[in-house]
Amino acid sequence: MPPATCCSKPAAPTSRSARWCRARTATSRWWPGRTCCWAPTCWPGGEGASIALFAGRDLTQDEGTVVSTAGGVIAPDVAGVATLESLMAGTGAVSITAGSVVDGDTDPDDAEVDIEAAALVLGGAGSMGAADNALETTVDELAVSGGGDLFLTETDALDVATLSVQAQRVGADAAAEDADALNAAGLATGATVVRTLDGTLTVLAGAEVTTTGNTLLQAAGEEADLVLLAAINGGADLSLVAAGDLSQDADVASTAGGSVVLAAGDDVTQAQGTTASTLDGILAVQAGGTFTLSSLRRAQAPCASTAVRSSTPMRPATPTSTSRPEPSSSWSAVPSAPPAMRWRRRSTRSP
Ligand SMILES: [Ca+2]
Ligand SMILES: [Ca+2]
Numbered sequence: 172m173p174p175a176t177c178c179s180k181p182a183a184p185t186s187r188s189a190r191w192c193r194a195r196t197a198t199s200r201w202w203p204g205r206t207c208c209w210a211p212t213c214w215p216g217g218e219g220a221s222i223a224l225f226a227g228r229d230l231t232q233d234e235g236t237v238v239s240t241a242g243g244v245i246a247p248d249v250a251g252v253a254t255l256e257s258l259m260a261g262t263g264a265v266s267i268t269a270g271s272v273v274d275g276d277t278d279p280d281d282a283e284v285d286i287e288a289a290a291l292v293l294g295g296a297g298s299m300g301a302a303d304n305a306l307e308t309t310v311d312e313l314a315v316s317g318g319g320d321l322f323l324t325e326t327d328a329l330d331v332a333t334l335s336v337q338a339q340r341v342g343a344d345a346a347a348e349d350a351d352a353l354n355a356a357g358l359a360t361g362a363t364v365v366r367t368l369d370g371t372l373t374v375l376a377g378a379e380v381t382t383t384g385n386t387l388l389q390a391a392g393e394e395a396d397l398v399l400l401a402a403i404n405g406g407a408d409l410s411l412v413a414a415g416d417l418s419q420d421a422d423v424a425s426t427a428g429g430s431v432v433l434a435a436g437d438d439v440t441q442a443q444g445t446t447a448s449t450l451d452g453i454l455a456v457q458a459g460g461t462f463t464l465s466s467l468r469r470a471q472a473p474c475a476s477t478a479v480r481s482s483t484p485m486r487p488a489t490p491t492s493t494s495r496p497e498p499s500s501s502w503s504a505v506p507s508a509p510p511a512m513r514w515r516r517r518s519t520r521s522p
């Protein structure tokens with residue numbers, strides 16, 4: 172859950188509970204009734220001159236116009252549609268609350284960056300970007316709440332994080348006061364496509380991704396990895412793709428019967444104790460290097476299939492791991508493969 176107010180932090184956990192949280196990045200609970208203490212990265216009001224934009228209907232930036240700060244916050248708060256051309260916050264943050272967010276660049280080959288900042292947090296129930304016109308960003312950290320569709324293309328490396336961003340609002344007496352902070356942890360979105368063009372994509376601990384539609388998280392570029400330190404809960408088909416390594420350190424699931432694809436140009440590694448699962452969809456793993464298996468699970472299905480392709484022998488998460496697919500599951504992964512590229516499909520039918 173996002174913090175209640177900007178920069179507020181829950182009481183410091185005990186060392187035991189902190190370890191518990193770190194060991195269970197897929198969960199937000201560390202103790203009955205309490206929450207893991209993932210401190211947000213904060214941009215509190217008053218640090219650097221900020222720009223707050225308020226619109227009761229739409230906000231439209233014309234072609235060639237720029238809203239910029241010298242490291243302060245830029246915070247559009249728009250009831251309707253926010254059409255963006257350029258928001259440049261440098262080492263500051265951008266927070267956007269809007270009915271929907273549209274990239275004003277309509278060229279089909281558009282690559283012009285719309286938002287540059289250290290951090291970007293998006294709120295509002297509508298779509299953020301479109302399938303045929305994603306938002307282009309150059310940011311370090313991203314968090315999205317609201318549940319709308321998200322289409323975002325990042326220039327380089329990107330962390331999905333826990334963020335709290337607050338601007339200052341100038342009153343009729345010329346005094347500045349804190350505007351409402353926009354808080355978000357991870358991604359809470361509909362259909363979701365988040366891609367890097369040339370950099371590693373990391374989902375930080377505590378920043379779970381929960382979507383209600385088809386979902387693609389993709390790290391592109393030379394040696395770009397996909398690192399999953401918090402749970403990924405896809406609402407439909409879920410694809411996790413890395414040009415380099417894919418490291419799964421928390422559970423991955425399609426919760427609504429979709430398929431799950433784990434694909435990497437190099438290694439796919441499931442940390443011991445983690446699971447990739449579907450209700451009744453297909454699970455597919457494709458590794459250019461080694462696939463290190465913890466658990467692939469299909470929960471509800473009269474029949475099932477899984478496909479594993481690896482250029483090297485698949486191995487368990489540890490030499491003595493007992494966390495392979497459980498016998499009660501209706502299917503199991505291919506247990507081993509010779510040291511050559513191979514592609515095997517196995518189907519079973521439960522009793
Ligand atoms: Ca653009
Ligand atoms: Ca675009």
Ligand SMILES: [Ca+2]
Pocket residue numbers: 309310311325326327328329
């Ligand atoms: Ca970046």
